[in-house]
Amino acid sequence: MDRWQAMRIVAKVAETASFAEAARLLHMSPPAVTRAVAALEETIGARLFVRTTRSVKLTEAGSRYVEDCRRILADIAEAEAAAAGSYATPSGTLAVTASVLFGRLHVLPIVTDYLDAYPTMAARTLFVDRQVNIVEEGIDVAVRIGHLPDSGFAAARVGAVRRVVCGTPAYFARHGVPQTPEDLRDHRIALSTGAWPSPEWRFARDQRVTIHPALTSNTNEACIAAALAGWGVTRALSYQVGPALSDGRLQVVLADYEEPPLPIHVLYPEGRHAPAKVRTFVDLAVARLRATRLLN
Incomplete structure (x- = not known):
């Protein structure tokens, strides 16, 4: 058996934690899978799995080896796909996610x-105000506002947004401009x-204020609409009220107390192994979002 096939078998056993399941998925007999793993262990001189009657677990050496196997197999798959042209030309359906308002306005x-x-x-958008699990929900590209956890995904920063407190100039003329968060x-x-x-x-400098809202809504748009009507004050991300700030319909207050801006990233799982549909969309999205004045 060649080394490439042996790596495929080891990677599948590690993925399924089962010799029998790996054999089923690879359309092989369980004894053939067992022999292939044993032969590879003998060749490299290290035990890859700890086997019991109830479980199959990777050894420390096995974990490192399987990680390298997956990288090598991915490189081979990418080379084959590139040769076949599937990575050269965008094809299929692109799935993109972002928050509701940011998605509608900018994505x-x-x-x-x-x-x-x-x-x-073709494209499918998922604009929701929740953290989408990219892998589980089949997403190709996500546009995220906020600091990213260490996910191992590729990410390109495209800008930042501020958290602003705002109301109409007429409202502040009647009720006064707040000078401190209190x-x-x-x-x-x-x-x-x-x-x-x-x-x-x-707010900045670890200041915190408990708000007792006169109006509570489940949507940003409703609170922004109330502020635009001169009813009161709301807090929003700067892109959400950008046009109203630019034309003077809304006025930012407490700017000196704002927390640091929140970064915006274009995020995608495959990194350099991404297919053409993802690479071409990411290139376009990064260029366009970085050029958007409201995000800088």
């Missing part, structure tokens, strides 16, 4: 332009539970 126009550029492609207790607050589930608003 959807990129998706539609991408489809115009690649007419044979002054918010004297104002009517519209609170979005979708964006700020906790009634505690945090």
Whole structure:
């Protein structure tokens, strides 16, 4: 048996933690899988698995070897796909996720332009205000606002947004401009539970204020609409109120107390092994989002 096939078998046994299941998935007999693993262990001079009647577990050496096997097998698969052309031309359906409002305002126009550029492609968007599990939900590209956990995914930073407290100039003319976060207790607050589930608003220098909202809504848009109507004060991400800030309909207060901006990243699981549909979309999305004035 060649080394490439032996690596495939070892990787599948490690993935399934079962010789029998690996044999089934590889369309081989269990004894053939067992012999292949034993022969490979003898060749490299190290035990890869600890076998009991109830479990199959990788040894420390086996864990390192399987990690290298997966990388090598991925490189081989990529080379074969590139030779066949599947990685050279975008094909299939592209799945993209982002938060609801950011997706509608900034991601959807990129998706539609991408489809115009690649007419044979299709796209699926998932715009939701929750953390999507990219792998489990079959997502190719995610646009995330906030600090990223160490996931091992490839990520390109495209900008940042501020958390701003705002209201209309007319409202502040009537009720006064808050000078410190504590002054918010004297104002009517519209609170979005979708964006700020906790009634505690945090500010720079570890200042915290417990908000007692007069209006609570599950959507950012409703609270922003209330603020635009001159009803009171709300807190939003800067991109959500960007046009209203630019044309003066809304005014930012407490800017000196803002926490550091939240980064925005384009995130995708495969890294350099990503297929053409992902690479081409990421290139377009990164360039467009970095050029968006409201995100800089």
